[in-house]
Amino acid sequence: MAQFINDKDATVIEAIDGLIKTSGGTLARLDGYPHIRVVLRTDWDKSRVALVSGGGSGHEPAHAGFVGQGMLTAAVCGDVFASPSVDAVLAGILAVTGPAGCLLIVKNYTGDRLNFGLAAERARAFGLKVNMVIVDDDIALPDLPQSRGVAGTLFVHKIAGAMAESGASLEDITAAAERVIRGTSSIGMSLDTCTVPGSPKEHRVGPGKAELGLGIHGEAGVQQIDYHNAEQAMAAVTSKLAAVMEPGSHVVLLNNLGGATELEMSTLANDLAKSAIGHQLQLIVGPAAMMTSLDMRGFSVSVYRLSAEDHAWLSAPCGPSAWPGCKAIKPVRVIELPDGLRPIQPIPSEHKPTAEFITRCCQILIKAEADLNALDAKSGDGDTGSTLAGAARALIGALDRLPLADHTQLFRAIGQELSQTMGGSSGVLLAIFFTAAGDAASSGLSMVAALKEGLARMQKIGGAELGDRTMVDALKPALDQLEASGLAQAAVAAREGATQTAHIRKAKAGRAAYINAEQLYGNTDPGAEAVARLFEQLAS
């Protein structure tokens, strides 16, 4: 699978530069490329406790995307899935740490622990106050005392970040971070592996399978399970969490591991709220991609027991747009449908001449069915005749419920009938034609002027101009002549317009727009032909 990268080895620095350029001036970097890749806040004055995190890249937006007001002070970025060097971490610490000290927030991977750990030692040798916390929220490997650090790290970033922004002390922030770490549990699931830039993709997860309990570096999950659907996947994840959750209200973080669509993530959010732990979930962060594993089609769920204090820190405003906010989970509020969806039923009335006229028009169209289908077969799917004939038959069947004696209401009623009985675009377009004509008639226009207004509205919505090879090419000149010179001239004009459609090499609207010009040439547009036949036979 190709990817949008350039030089594989420069991917991380190019992405960091892209992030900084589009940050609106809130981010900067240290002058240490290519080995030292530290992203930091531009508004930092070292007056408060600095928060430094980082680790391998490939987890974007973590961690550089969470640098900003109320979250991280700096992020130290390693290569994809590889820890940054001791020097890089040290540079980050030295760049942002003032008298208030610095907290390192490190995910529990050996490389990160060691490199951040040694950097902390070196920074302390300069007399700096540096604390370090190690996030180990993953519950996938219960037998291993050194659990991995995954998306629950975001709770630490947000709570410690809000505290630091408010001016809390290093001791208090460290204690809070350790409390969050102790109380946070996470587990992930994926339907596929991820694609490391420049490496071939490992096809490890077979069809019908999912991996449960995976890290964020493409390593295999603890178990492969049969995969049925989103609800079952969420149940598998939440049952693991339920086993370690305390009673009481929690905040939950629903993290996209990178490759799941928003449609899937919202479906999973719905299943999460309905799950066995749903009643314990008071607040949610996400669904959003926060701690990703490149393009892995998977998700993770992190839960943390909620206190009033943490609620406030989690809800505090912060700068990074990658933080999706922390919101209350609530039942779906359902609002009653508005009145007016059932169109006002017209009051039927009798008017013999009108009934006969409508019947005559309909019969003309019914008789033309086969010819129009044959014409349409040359430029479309050969159903124009059947569509029109079907609508005509339905209209004849509906005569006794039409307001035949009230021509203003009649236009609207015909529009309504057509929108219900005639499928496809043409049904909607004719419904618009008659409904708009009805509107115009009710405001006092003559019948013909009203029909012209209906045509204009239909053209605007359908987008067809004269010469675009549609029924408009016959209908517009016919209505113009009808107003000026009567039905006979209208029929002539309709036929002329229809005939001209055979010489249009390129349709510009409707489905025929997608057809090869040579296929169209010489064939009259079936819609225009229908209009011409209607006027001709009415005039005869």
Added chain:
Amino acid sequence: MAQFINDKDATVIEAIDGLIKTSGGTLARLDGYPHIRVVLRTDWDKSRVALVSGGGSGHEPAHAGFVGQGMLTAAVCGDVFASPSVDAVLAGILAVTGPAGCLLIVKNYTGDRLNFGLAAERARAFGLKVNMVIVDDDIALPDLPQSRGVAGTLFVHKIAGAMAESGASLEDITAAAERVIRGTSSIGMSLDTCTVPGSPKEHRVGPGKAELGLGIHGEAGVQQIDYHNAEQAMAAVTSKLAAVMEPGSHVVLLNNLGGATELEMSTLANDLAKSAIGHQLQLIVGPAAMMTSLDMRGFSVSVYRLSAEDHAWLSAPCGPSAWPGCKAIKPVRVIELPDGLRPIQPIPSEHKPTAEFITRCCQILIKAEADLNALDAKSGDGDTGSTLAGAARALIGALDRLPLADHTQLFRAIGQELSQTMGGSSGVLLAIFFTAAGDAASSGLSMVAALKEGLARMQKIGGAELGDRTMVDALKPALDQLEASGLAQAAVAAREGATQTAHIRKAKAGRAAYINAEQLYGNTDPGAEAVARLFEQLAS
């Protein structure tokens, strides 16, 4: 490719419910499931102009994700890639439209035009003021007068949304929306097709190819081009835009079509800023997934000529978290590296007994190389002996630059040498051991107490406890005995500790943690063995 969905036909409504539940109470829906799927603001009082958009689903977060303060009033959601029905659109209009009227923002697809168009006619029949604008920002098909509506629609949502929130009139908002539509151009590129839920994936884009000029419904792009890298892909897109852009400053929207990683999108943002149109780009929205095509690994770029008025509307705060903000594009600010990265070089000094002691220790480790490698081969990759011997040889070679006469500084200097010459985790761990011991010695502790402090720090960062089958199992009892009873007892304790590692069935830290218990049993840990040999031979 499996996906996180349940019943295919219920995907859209489940995703809407998930979105509403996690919206913090800001969203609701109309009671029209399954056919009428309208998402609306819960804080709406009909006092201002309502904005209604929508269309097929599969473009999340568009459009329901953009419902909220300062953007849309309601979104009408069709099935995946299919227009919503006339009734659904009408329900949306009727539910939110008050005396100030309603603007429909419709992407230029036939189904959407017709269904929104007819719904508008029906709403007008109720006396409501309803305007409709059609977004046609795609420039991929210059010959077709009816361009598609793609991600540029977001500019309309944001600008019209901010105006509506401020109380502007329907006429003014409509005029502004039409101005934005006229001035907006978009084009997209993708490396792959998208996966429609429940349908097999079409593998249309071959290896080494990309599609340029695609819509957002999985339809083929206007052309397939050779794909080289992100920069060339961005150049292909921006050269199309350059051809239609006016001079002057623009706002640009960089949209993830769904499946590109954040690493790729940031890389593309960097390439966009460096591109031929880069100097004209003043503001950016994104990179972010805004108008997606499910999981398509692609992006689109939309540009709009910027005026001061639109700048303000685009930057106005708004509710939906899917809107990533509109930020200034700025060059990367580079901050000088902090002092202190080059560790303070110790002042060399001579001290013959210390030089001899260090040399003796090093020679013990050099002599043990082959034995330790053989032991390591049973639990690791067989290089413990070589790693230690290599570091020992390097240390002997460094004797003349060490502060041999100043034991406090000596610990730190040894730590520094090891961190530079000894690879892997063990090099960092021993560097932490000696650096922390140096810190402790400089604060007045005895040599042995300082070494114990160094061990404690190394254990904290490395995570190894007694009994975890590491060098700690020999080193900790040895240092304890060294303090209490002298070197001979320390050697006995080290050997006892090392011997016990052979009976530990499960390593809990270090790489051996991943090895099968039965493979470990009966073999002494090579790190512990090294410590035991060191103490034994020093004591002899």
